[in-house]
Amino acid sequence: MTQSQTGAEATGQRTQAGPDGKPYVIDQMISAKSIAARVEAMADEIEAHFGGTEKLIVVGLLRGSFVFIADLARELDLPLEVDFIEASSYGNAMSSSREVRILKDLRGEIEGRDVLVVEDIVDTGFTLHHVLHLLQARNPRRLEVCALLDKPSRREAEVKARFVGFTIPDEFVVGYGIDYAQMNRNLSFIGKVRFV
Ligand code: IMP
Ligand code: MG
Numbered sequence: 086m087t088q089s090q091t092g093a094e095a096t097g098q099r100t101q102a103g104p105d106g107k108p109y110v111i112d113q114m115i116s117a118k119s120i121a122a123r124v125e126a127m128a129d130e131i132e133a134h135f136g137g138t139e140k141l142i143v144v145g146l147l148r149g150s151f152v153f154i155a156d157l158a159r160e161l162d163l164p165l166e167v168d169f170i171e172a173s174s175y176g177n178a179m180s181s182s183r184e185v186r187i188l189k190d191l192r193g194e195i196e197g198r199d200v201l202v203v204e205d206i207v208d209t210g211f212t213l214h215h216v217l218h219l220l221q222a223r224n225p226r227r228l229e230v231c232a233l234l235d236k237p238s239r240r241e242a243e244v245k246a247r248f249v250g251f252t253i254p255d256e257f258v259v260g261y262g263i264d265y266a267q268m269n270r271n272l273s274f275i276g277k278v279r280f281v
């Protein structure tokens with residue numbers, strides 16, 4: 086089976102119905118191959134930055150980062166622990182509610198630790214701003230952010246990821262962990278939602 090015949094690729098061609106019933110298709114924007122290459126390069130940058138760390142606490146922001154963190158963690162040749170935090174700013178809609186709630190906190194302590202927050206996409210920045218404020222108050226030794234995607238044109242809260250995979254235009258994207266109304270997280274590529 087070639088790459089173009091796999092289920093994930095086929096899903097991208099299918100017309101789907103959004104939460105309000107509006108039909109849409111997904112156009113591929115970043116291929117699985119490009120993502121893999123970029124994740125590998127990012128891991129090198131992160132290793133260089135945190136080289137010599139006693140232990141890196143890799144904190145994934147649920148749920149969108151679950152695929153990214155799985156790939157990234159396996160590329161990182163550093164002693165590390167994985168923990169998760171869940172914040173919610175989006176309902177099932179396409180725009181930020183600007184109000185961030187912590188739904189699930191970390192299991193471990195981060196005081197005096199090297200911490201890397203792993204986010205799927207930085208959009209308005211409200212989610213990350215809130216989470217970083219919360220984590221910073223716990224006095225980690227170092228606190229950095231790694232985001233797979235960045236939409237700088239949409240930024241409203243002052244926040245910057247040190248490690249960024251791809252800077253993208255203002256499009257609503259799905260795949261590789263990222264959802265539209267909880268769907269399409271299982272696509273192996275990143276695609277943009279196009280209403281038809
Ligand atoms: P922010 O608080 O506006 O920066 O939003 C960050 C979160 O919103 C991300 O972690 C995603 O879960 C979600 N989000 C932002 N842009 C998109 C998108 O294009 N597609 C799907 N989810 C998105
Ligand atoms: Mg998210």
